[in-house]
Amino acid sequence: MTSIKVKYHPSATTGRKCREVKKYIKPASxxxxxxxxxxxxxxxxxxxxxxxSETYxxxxxxxMKFRAGQDIILCDIDGNMMMQYEAWLKGKGICPNTTSFYMRILRAVYNRAVxxxxxxxxxxxxxxxxxxxKTVKRAMPLKAIRQIKGLDLANNHKLDYARDMFLFSFYTRGMSFVDMAYLRKxxxxxxxxxxxxRKTGQLLTVKWEKCMEDIIAKYHGNHATRYLLPIITNPMADERTQYHNAISRVNIALKEVARLAGLHIPLTMHVARHCWASVARSKNIPISIISEGMGHDSEATTRIYLASLDTSAIYRANSLILKDL
Incomplete structure (x- = not known):
């Protein structure tokens, strides 16, 4: 047996949460x-x-499901196997973008092994x-947001809560649900x-508006945690599990919200992010402002022309959108 210390592993001090720091393996092959x-x-x-780590x-x-649970030696991975895996995913009805996502992750792991x-x-x-x-457009016009906002859901707490979380995301320039969950008071x-x-590490600021305050006030007192929104509410339970359970429940409820609003779109929390960008663009707000407002770090082309943006311009952009609701 050959002892090989794999390069990506941390020291013994920081690696206590893992089963092992060193990989004692057979020959590399x-x-x-x-x-x-x-x-x-x-x-x-x-x-x-x-x-x-969760996507990996x-x-x-x-x-491993494709392999029927049978592991494979790194040296045995070849083009034919990956094409078979791709065909298997297609046969399962997996969309091309998801298939590509799996392939890119496996490629990254393979390259690291190399x-x-x-x-x-x-x-x-x-x-x-x-x-x-290119995916089917997930954005909706401002009229659809008004329809969602105008629904009377007082007698259905689950749908009312899901609608509020969706609107809060839209109000805050498409804040992602994970960032909403960990937003502290x-x-x-x-x-x-x-x-x-949490996705990019980019620091963002959002001007607090009355519509945001209304949602927070609605749930005031429902949870005694350090977080602003009632998503992670039990300080004794695992926070990540609470977040996952919440996003799952909200996205399921939003399908019913969409139906009640007469919208023919698979409504999810992520749609709120698309909506803000789409509505902002319809208001002739520059793409550079939209990019900065949403915290995108991939709008390289627009950022070539602007070293930085005045945050007041972003605040005005969001206020302009919210006034029309």
Whole structure:
């Protein structure tokens, strides 16, 4: 048996949450995908990249299901197998973008294994799709937001709560549900919400508006936690589990909200983010302002022309949208 210290593992001090820091493995040619990928997942968790670790876990679960639970040696991964996996996903009705997402994650793991000299580079992903297709538009016009806002849901707490969370996201320039869940009461100071996006780490500020206050006031006293919204409400339970359960319940309820509002769209929390961008664009708000307002870090083209943006312009953009509701 050869003892190999895999490069991505942390020190013994920081790696106590993992089962092991060193991987004692057979020769590199016998290292398995599952064992190696579990190590990567463990490392991601230690870095605090919980969401990323979850996507890696889902990808591994999907690939192992394709393999009927049989692990595979890294050196045995080739182009034919990846094409078979792609065909299997297609046969399961998985959309091209999700298939591509799985492939990109597996490719990243494979490339890391190559860097660690656990296998030779055979380019097994050369003939599978790893791009991003244009998806069906998820945005809705402002009229649809008004319809959702105008629903009388007083007798259905679940639907009322889901509608409120959707509207709060829209009011706050498409704040993602995970950022809403971890938004602390202390993040609201002097009429400004200041928070850091969990996805990108970017620091954002949002001007506090009356419509946001109305939602917070509605649920005041329902939870005694450090968080502003009633999403993570039990200080004794796992926060990540509470977040996952909440987003699942809300997205299910939003389907019914959409039906009651007469909307023919699979309504989810993420639609609120698309809506704000779409409505902002319809108001002729510059793309650069929209990009900055939503905390995008991929609008490289627009940011070439602007070194920074005046936050008051972003505040005015959001106020302009909210006045029409």
């Amino acid at each position: 016998e290292q398995s995908l599952s064992n190696f990928m579990q190590g990567v997942i463990c490392h991601l968790k230690q870095l605090g990249k919980i969401r990323t 876990t889902s990808t591994l679960a999907s690939f 860097e660690n000299e656990l296998t030779e580079q055979r380019y097994p992903f050369k003939h599978v799709y790893t791009g991003i297709d 202390s993040d609201l100071k002097n009429g400004i919400i200041t928070y850091r996006r």
